[in-house]
Amino acid sequence: MASTDQDISLSASETLAHARRVDAQRKTRARWILLSPALILIGLFGLMPLSITLVYSFLKPGSFGGVEWVFSLDAYIQFIAQRDIFDDTLSVNWSYLSIFSRSIGLSLGATIGALILGFPTAYFIASKPADQRNFWLFLITLPFWTNLLIRTYAMLLIIRDQGVINTGLMSLGITEAPIEILYTDTAVFIGLIYSYLPFMVLPLYASLEKLDLRLIEAAYDLYASRFRVLTNVILPLAKPGIVAGCILVFIPGLGAYITPELLGGGKKLMIGNLIAIQFGSSRNWPFGSAAALILMAVVMVALLLYVRHSAKEGHSHG
Amino acid sequence: MKHKLLGFSAACGVALCSSGAVAEGELHIYNWGNYTSPELIEKFEQEFDIAVTLDGYDSNETMLAKVQQGNTGYDIVVPGDYMIAIMIEQGLLEDIDANTMENFGNVDPKWVDVYWDPGREYSVPYQWGTTSFVVDSEVYSGDINTLGLIFDPPAELQGRINMLNDMNDVINAGLRYLGYPRCNSNEDELRELTALLLEAKTHWRTMDYSTIEKLTSGDVDLSQNWNGASMRARAQRPTLVYAYPKEGFTGWMDNVAVLKDAPNLENAKLFVNYIMDPENAALISNFARYANGIMGSEPFMDPEMTEAPEIVMPADAPAPDFVPPCDQSVVDFYNVIWTRLKQ
Amino acid sequence: MAKRYDLRRQPGFSQIAWFCIFMLYAPILMLVLFSFNDNRSVVKWTEFSFRWYTEAFANDGIRAAAVTSLKLALVASVFGTIFATMAALATTRTRPYRGMNLAYAIINQPLMIPEIVTAIASLSLFALIKQITGVTGIGYLMLAHTVFCVPFAYMPIRARLEDMTLTLEQAAADLYASPIRVFWEVTFPLLIPGVVSGAMLAFVVSLDDVIITLMVAGPGETTLPIFILGAIRRGITPEINAVSTILLAVSILLVAVFFLFQRKTKK
Numbered sequence: 058m059a060s061t062d063q064d065i066s067l068s069a070s071e072t073l074a075h076a077r078r079v080d081a082q083r084k085t086r087a088r089w090i091l092l093s094p095a096l097i098l099i100g101l102f103g104l105m106p107l108s109i110t111l112v113y114s115f116l117k118p119g120s121f122g123g124v125e126w127v128f129s130l131d132a133y134i135q136f137i138a139q140r141d142i143f144d145d146t147l148s149v150n151w152s153y154l155s156i157f158s159r160s161i162g163l164s165l166g167a168t169i170g171a172l173i174l175g176f177p178t179a180y181f182i183a184s185k186p187a188d189q190r191n192f193w194l195f196l197i198t199l200p201f202w203t204n205l206l207i208r209t210y211a212m213l214l215i216i217r218d219q220g221v222i223n224t225g226l227m228s229l230g231i232t233e234a235p236i237e238i239l240y241t242d243t244a245v246f247i248g249l250i251y252s253y254l255p256f257m258v259l260p261l262y263a264s265l266e267k268l269d270l271r272l273i274e275a276a277y278d279l280y281a282s283r284f285r286v287l288t289n290v291i292l293p294l295a296k297p298g299i300v301a302g303c304i305l306v307f308i309p310g311l312g313a314y315i316t317p318e319l320l321g322g323g324k325k326l327m328i329g330n331l332i333a334i335q336f337g338s339s340r341n342w343p344f345g346s347a348a349a350l351i352l353m354a355v356v357m358v359a360l361l362l363y364v365r366h367s368a369k370e371g372h373s374h375g
Numbered sequence: 376m377k378h379k380l381l382g383f384s385a386a387c388g389v390a391l392c393s394s395g396a397v398a399e400g401e402l403h404i405y406n407w408g409n410y411t412s413p414e415l416i417e418k419f420e421q422e423f424d425i426a427v428t429l430d431g432y433d434s435n436e437t438m439l440a441k442v443q444q445g446n447t448g449y450d451i452v453v454p455g456d457y458m459i460a461i462m463i464e465q466g467l468l469e470d471i472d473a474n475t476m477e478n479f480g481n482v483d484p485k486w487v488d489v490y491w492d493p494g495r496e497y498s499v500p501y502q503w504g505t506t507s508f509v510v511d512s513e514v515y516s517g518d519i520n521t522l523g524l525i526f527d528p529p530a531e532l533q534g535r536i537n538m539l540n541d542m543n544d545v546i547n548a549g550l551r552y553l554g555y556p557r558c559n560s561n562e563d564e565l566r567e568l569t570a571l572l573l574e575a576k577t578h579w580r581t582m583d584y585s586t587i588e589k590l591t592s593g594d595v596d597l598s599q600n601w602n603g604a605s606m607r608a609r610a611q612r613p614t615l616v617y618a619y620p621k622e623g624f625t626g627w628m629d630n631v632a633v634l635k636d637a638p639n640l641e642n643a644k645l646f647v648n649y650i651m652d653p654e655n656a657a658l659i660s661n662f663a664r665y666a667n668g669i670m671g672s673e674p675f676m677d678p679e680m681t682e683a684p685e686i687v688m689p690a691d692a693p694a695p696d697f698v699p700p701c702d703q704s705v706v707d708f709y710n711v712i713w714t715r716l717k718q
Numbered sequence: 719m720a721k722r723y724d725l726r727r728q729p730g731f732s733q734i735a736w737f738c739i740f741m742l743y744a745p746i747l748m749l750v751l752f753s754f755n756d757n758r759s760v761v762k763w764t765e766f767s768f769r770w771y772t773e774a775f776a777n778d779g780i781r782a783a784a785v786t787s788l789k790l791a792l793v794a795s796v797f798g799t800i801f802a803t804m805a806a807l808a809t810t811r812t813r814p815y816r817g818m819n820l821a822y823a824i825i826n827q828p829l830m831i832p833e834i835v836t837a838i839a840s841l842s843l844f845a846l847i848k849q850i851t852g853v854t855g856i857g858y859l860m861l862a863h864t865v866f867c868v869p870f871a872y873m874p875i876r877a878r879l880e881d882m883t884l885t886l887e888q889a890a891a892d893l894y895a896s897p898i899r900v901f902w903e904v905t906f907p908l909l910i911p912g913v914v915s916g917a918m919l920a921f922v923v924s925l926d927d928v929i930i931t932l933m934v935a936g937p938g939e940t941t942l943p944i945f946i947l948g949a950i951r952r953g954i955t956p957e958i959n960a961v962s963t964i965l966l967a968v969s970i971l972l973v974a975v976f977f978l979f980q981r982k983t984k985k
Contacts, residue, residue: 408948
């Protein structure tokens with residue numbers, strides 16, 4: 058009798074272990090099945106082009122565009138240093154670095170601006186009754202069904218010297234001369250925020266919508282002020298949305314070039330323009346590819362640093 | 376008001392009913408955006424029972440990049456003069472013996488022996504024009520026929536200038552002002568050019584292609600511009616005058632050519648011959664607002680065009696300067712200058 | 719009185735939200751206004767007219783472009799959102815597993831690199847595929863759009879999932895609901911706000927794409943943004959404003975009907 062009991066319990070624990078293993082295997086399989094469409098699609102049509110770009114960046118430019126199949130590091134060297142047409146020596150090439158830093162600065166500014174405007178907006182939508190939220194979301198995205206170029210032209214009408222804002226300000230006697238906004242960095246800044254605002258609002262909304270009211274209630278019960286509730290309860294809970302929104306604004310903002318060109322007046326290059334002209338009139342595909350990869354590396358490093366930082370933070374708190 | 380509403384609803388009706396009948400053949404045209412007369416296409420479709428698709432590009436370089444990769448599916452392209460030269464050299468165009476076609480006799484002889492296609496084996500004229508600049512004569516009343524207005528502007532034009540956002544157009548204008556040759560790789564001369572451009576840029580407000588909007592809205596009073604666009608802008612701002620600077624200005628011609636792997640070669644040839652007919656050439660001009668290089672087309676053109684000072688050059692103006700494609704070494708220099716200018 | 723104790727309220731937030739909505743719509747109002755401009759300018763007002771609506775309706779090119787744009791955006795956003803939802807389910811609420819970070823990096827790759835570069839490289843790749851298979855058509859454009867729609871849809875969905883607890887799903891599983899039933903009856907309803915946000919983003923991104931479309935599009939595949947881009951040098955006319963206004967009006971109408979319907983079925 059006793060021995061049978063033991064047998065049963067032994068086989069039971071074996072079965073349990075087996076079931077766990079099967080369950081884990083099933084989970085892994087399900088996971089990869091779920092991932093496969095996105096990974097195959099992007100692997101084929103995202104990573105293959107990326108590899109082509111990588112190869113291009115190590116070749117020589119072909120005459121009149123394209124590439125010549127000869128290995129060369131020129132594209133990368135050109136980025137850092139350039140044989141100066143003024144004194145014939147290799148010197149640090151500040152042009153590209155200054156274009157990169159301006160683009161990063163503007164895009165970062167726009168990301169912060171979009172967050173400051175987008176967070177309250179997303180919060181406002183999330184605190185509407187459940188059956189109205191989709192309507193408000195739609196209201197935010199609707200303007201973007203209209204082409205960016207056309208919207209930008211319409212924006213010109215508002216911020217130009219004789220535009221709506223300046224005419225309004227002057228007729229109210231607030232200013233005497235028009236404030237020059239158009240064709241300045243301010244205009245680019247406004248334009249970028251405008252273009253990417255929904256990219257901030259939508260992820261924020263997705264993460265704020267499920268905000269647990271009980272946590273807020275608890276905070277108020279502990280006599281927290283509205284501001285403390287915002288900074289110590291709501292913001293930490295919305296973190297995934299904030300991260301997603303910032304990524305979606307910052308990275309596309311870096312590559313943007315229609316907005317800077319039309320609103321900024323096109324007198325200064327942004328990274329996006331710099332890279333684009335390499336595939337156009339500059340006829341230097343390898344350099345365009347190299348610049349794009351360098352940009353990608355910068356973005357990746359920034360993201361990695363962020364991931365490291367947040368992992369560390371999570372560790373110390375946990 | 377009522378009349379307009381009627382027209383509007385009629386148009387809606389037409390739009391709903393017009394489903395294309397099945398045609399014999401096909402033709403795929405790849406032209407600059409908004410540059411092809413819809414009337415011409417419709418007429419061609421009906422006459423030959425060919426279904427035409429029309430797509431637009433924004434620059435010669437976009438078109439070249441696509442064609443270089445092959446298998447675009449397009450039959451007809453309309454490259455600029457220097458781009459024709461490049462594409463012939465790279466073997467991207469079909470030799471269609473354009474000069475033996477029925478309507479070739481209509482081509483103005485001055486457009487036959489051109490640098491980009493001597494004797495016209497591959498291409499025929501589509502539209503041609505000039506790239507100079509346009510000034511508001513009310514803002515500046517002095518002599519306008521000098522590039523000095525761009526590179527050493529008088530006080531009233533400072534900060535009121537738009538330049539095209541085009542490396543070649545800006546650099547070539549600078550070279551002309553300094554009296555140096557185009558496709559220049561002389562380092563001393565380029566150094567001087569860079570200094571000139573950097574100094575002049577402080578007086579420029581913008582560098583952009585949308586010249587018509589900039590001029591009509593009053594954002595700028597002078598803009599480097601194409602002649603046809605200048606005529607359009609003058610319709611909105613009558614005081615604009617197109618300049619023929621004594622230092623010279625760019626001439627250009629867009630040409631119809633057939634791609635090497637064209638799926639509908641015969642239809643494409645039909646189309647090439649078709650647009651050399653004076654009446655059809657005039658249709659293109661009336662839409663795109665440039666001259667066409669086909670003799671006998673004037674009677675079919677809008678009178679506004681045959682008299683426009685932007686299209687009809689004054690006798691004392693210098694000959695337009697057609698600039699061939701430069702070597703890569705020159706382009707590399709230009710890139711450095713351009714990046715420095717816009718850094 | 720009740721308002722004072724509204725737990726969610728934050729001072730100034732609704733004002734900022736209204737400011738944003740105003741900022742987003744001000745250019746749209748200008749755009750609609752100028753679609754009724756008699757002049758051929760989008761920057762200088764003359765007098766009221768329906769002229770550009772008539773012309774837009776008569777213009778086959780512009781109409782075809784608008785239809786292509788919508789078709790493309792619909793296909794790309796639907797597939798992009800489905801794939802993104804699946805991927806988000808597999809990369810959140812789980813212990814880190816081997817390959818997870820790599821999967822995350824791959825999904826976001828289309829965001830990381832400037833569009834023009836992807837455009838040129840895709841052009842090369844597609845030309846090669848066309849050469850080998852002989853297949854042509856709008857499928858390539860749909861593929862290319864779906865690829866960049868995935869990360870845009872993935873981000874909001876992931877943000878939504880990240881802090882969602884597993885409690886409810888576990889409870890359902892304890893009641894012997896099959897995984898598929900658990901998903902449809904528990905997970906998905908909770909996920910809807912994220913999916914809606916993601917789909918809307920993907921749709922907008924596809925509808926507005928210029929560079930990749932310009933490079934990948936074949937004959938007869940011109941979209942509205944390409945049409946407009948080509949028109950810049952020759953001057954943009956209010957015709958384009960007219961088309962945009964019609965698109966806006968149609969979408970508002972559709973959504974209004976949708977919301978009314980939704981409200982009715984609820985009652």
